[in-house]
Each structure stands twice: as C-alpha cells, then as structure tokens.
Amino acid sequence: MSANLTAPPSAAALRAAAAEATLRPRDLAASLGVSEAQLLAAQSDGGDVTPIAAHPDALVAELSSLGEMMALTRNESIVSEVHGTYDGYASGGHACLVLGAGIDLRLFPKHWCHAFAVEAETAQGVRRSFQVFDAAGDAVHKAYLPLDADPAGWQALRDRLALTEPSDTLEVAPRAPAEGAIVAPEKAAALRKGWDDLGDTHQFLALTRKLRINRLGAYRIAGAPYARALAPEALSEALHRVAGTGVSTMIFVGNPGCIQIHSGPIGPIRPMGPWLNVLDPGFDMHLRGDHVAEVWAVSKPTRRGPALSLEAFDADGRLIAQIFGHRAAERDETGPWAELLDALPDRAVEGA
Incomplete structure (x- = not known):
C-alpha cells in the first residue's frame, strides 16, 4: 500500500489562512504544517511582506541607523525581548557581534538563510519588523521598530535590501534533529x-x-x-x-x-x-x-x-x-x- 502523503498548502491557501487568522504566525504555521518563513513567503505578493537579503552584514550592520528597536530571539522553550540599539556591529566569518546599548548579540551567519521585512496591522497601529529564518524556515532573530517611530528609515532599508526576484513559495530543509547528550x-x-x-x-x-x-x-x-x-x-x-x-x-x-x-x-x-514571565521595562522573557x-x-x-x-x-x-x-x-x-x-x-x- 502506498503512503498517504498530503501536499503542503498552496501559497494562495496560506495567504487566505493568514488573512483570517487569530493565532500568532508561529502557531498558525505549525497548525498548517509549514514553517513560519513559508507562511511569510506566501504573503510576499501583497506589499506587506518583502523578501530581503538575509546576511547580517547586509541587514544588522544597518539597523543602528534606525535608533531604538526591540530585538527578539527565541528557541522552542524561551523567548527573550530586549529594547535597545543595534550599535557596535562587528562582522566575522563564523560569528558576528552586536554590542549596542541594551542589545547584545552573537550571530552565526551560516544559519541566516531567509529574511523578510514585515508590516502587520495591529490594534495599536502598523508594526514593522525585519525577521530572519534558518534553512528549515524557523525564526533566528527578529528586529521590531517601535510603533511610534518614523517609518521612513525602515522603509528605505527595506527597499535597499529587497530581493530582485521574490517568490511566494519557499523551499526549506528538514529540521535538524536534537543531538541529545553524547556521553563517553x-x-x-x-x-x-x-x-x-x-x-x-x-x-x-x-x-x-x-x-x-x-x-x-x-x-x-x-x-x-x-x-x-x-x-x-x-x-x-x-x-x-x-x-x-x-x-x-x-x-x-x-x-x-x-x-x-x-x-x-x-x-x-x-x-x-x-x-514563567519577566515583564520589565526594556526586557521581557517568557x-x-x-x-x-x-x-x-x-x-x-x-x-x-x-x-x-x-x-x-x-x-x-x-x-x-x-x-x-x-x-x-x-x-x-x-x-x-x-x-x-x-x-x-x-x-x-x-x-x-
């Protein structure tokens, strides 16, 4: 008997689901059987999502010009949100650094595979961000502009980094399995x-x-x-x-x-x-x-x-x-x- 394989949702189906969704994008993507990056790629023909260059030298090196932002990094079990500036960027082949006021990062470029500039309507206004994903389409890092900030700099950076041939579909690699303890x-x-x-x-x-x-x-x-x-x-x-x-x-x-x-x-x-939540001025952790x-x-x-x-x-x-x-x-x-x-x-x- 042949395996019963279900085809992934089309880009049009993903756009329709995103338009009606009440779930957070990460949770919506999981419910649809796709990665968060694939969900964003499907929305890239409407103007609110723009595929951009993903390397930190192209993106993060320019973020200091936007002033204070919120930096978000997470894994399956914890989310860290820090407010500050992306100053002090230093490039490197294996690792790059950000040593700004409040924002302290170690970046590993080989995992910066896909990136998007995202404008999302919220009850408080338009929320603008740059979002980076790995080869499997899972979030690596996100940088959010404050809601009350002048969007001109963000828009200019988006336009400079925009890919010339965007697609509303995205090929992703299988997620790497957990290594587990190697004991000898x-x-x-x-x-x-x-x-x-x-x-x-x-x-x-x-x-x-x-x-x-x-x-x-x-x-x-x-x-x-x-x-x-x-x-x-x-x-x-x-x-x-x-x-x-x-x-x-x-x-x-x-x-x-x-x-x-x-x-x-x-x-x-x-x-x-x-x-377990920390909800401090300038720092949230979940x-x-x-x-x-x-x-x-x-x-x-x-x-x-x-x-x-x-x-x-x-x-x-x-x-x-x-x-x-x-x-x-x-x-x-x-x-x-x-x-x-x-x-x-x-x-x-x-x-x-």
Whole structure:
C-alpha cells in the first residue's frame, strides 16, 4: 500500500489562512504544517511582506541607523525581548557581534538563510519588523521598530535590501534533529584535565569537540566540582531568587543562528499557566517551565576566576538557556550568584 502523503498548502491557501487568522504566525504555521518563513513567503505578493537579503552584514550592520528597536530571539522553550540599539556591529566569518546599548548579540551567519521585512496591522497601529529564518524556515532573530517611530528609515532599508526576484513559495530543509547528550564515561579523566586547563569559557566547546562529546554529555560525566546536577525546578527557583534579591545576571537565550544576552537585575517572575514571565521595562522573557528536564550548576575556570553558570536543557537535550553572574568593571555579582547557586536543590538520585 502506498503512503498517504498530503501536499503542503498552496501559497494562495496560506495567504487566505493568514488573512483570517487569530493565532500568532508561529502557531498558525505549525497548525498548517509549514514553517513560519513559508507562511511569510506566501504573503510576499501583497506589499506587506518583502523578501530581503538575509546576511547580517547586509541587514544588522544597518539597523543602528534606525535608533531604538526591540530585538527578539527565541528557541522552542524561551523567548527573550530586549529594547535597545543595534550599535557596535562587528562582522566575522563564523560569528558576528552586536554590542549596542541594551542589545547584545552573537550571530552565526551560516544559519541566516531567509529574511523578510514585515508590516502587520495591529490594534495599536502598523508594526514593522525585519525577521530572519534558518534553512528549515524557523525564526533566528527578529528586529521590531517601535510603533511610534518614523517609518521612513525602515522603509528605505527595506527597499535597499529587497530581493530582485521574490517568490511566494519557499523551499526549506528538514529540521535538524536534537543531538541529545553524547556521553563517553571513558573520557572523564581527559575531560577533567582539559577542563582544569581552560582559560576562557569559549574554549569549552573546543574541548568537547576534541573529545567527540557535547556540552550536556560533558556535564553528565564530569561530576563535581565541575558540574552539579540540580532538580528541574531549580531554574524557576533561581529566577525567583534573582528577582527577589536584586542579583545582577547575564541571561543567554539562543538558537543555532543567534544568541541574545540580557545583563542586569530582573523584576518579579509572573507565572501564567506553564509560562514563567519577566515583564520589565526594556526586557521581557517568557519561559516554558514545563519544558525544563535537566538543570546543571557549572563552574569553568577563567583568567578572572571561575565562571559560574546555571544551564537548563529540555527532554531532548537541547539547551534552553544559560545564566551567569554579571561581572562588569563597575560591579561584580559573582559572589552573591555563587551563594545563590549553592542554595539550589540537587537532583534527587533514583533509589536513594
């Protein structure tokens, strides 16, 4: 018997669905069995969606001219929204940087495959954004213009970056499967030796690649004092304690194409169903607490002293978020952050 294959919706069908939708675009695309980028591409013949050049050198390098914007980066389990400026752009073959006022990004150009300038009608007015997607059509990063901003600069940039031969259909690649933990207990001694020799946190992934393991696999085999397994609820507890004590942290939220960093204290955590929300001036964060399956307290040596992080993973081994104590020239929160980590509950051992 032949397989019963369902053809994807046509561009016309996607446009009709988008015109009548009450769901958010990401949720609508999922309900229709397409990617968010494909849903946008289908709307590119009406003037509200314009396919544009996707490389950060073309797009992000120009965003500082638009003044304050909202930067949004997400993965399946968490959304980070930061207000600021896209200043301090630095290009790079493997990674690009944005070090603006409030907006702190690490960009990985090979995942910047599709991009659109989007004008969307809302109850408050027209919301203008640039939205970037990976090869599978999943969101990498979005940059929103404030509703009350003069749109002239945004429109001019859109027109400069517009593709000369746009299409209302988009071919996407299959989503990469979750890697899961790569565990090699026989490499534990070599891992600990290499870990002791680290001089910078950025050297850690090179160490795991050399040993042919990955981040989560390393944490599972290293043991204390390198990595300590915490209860899944430790992430929520840590956020509540950070909010309650005023400890300043650096919250890293990312996907393969972009890492967004928020530095500073956070306000109260506002639970709503499975979501844990931060709704601060200039910073919103929305975390699916029910996605958290593993949490680790990790210590990596650096030339400035230990870098202490809280790292959360989902049930498939995907990294959800990392939190570090905020260390800056004018303020060092590593002491209070270390005390907060020490007080978090360990993961229960089966059979104990």
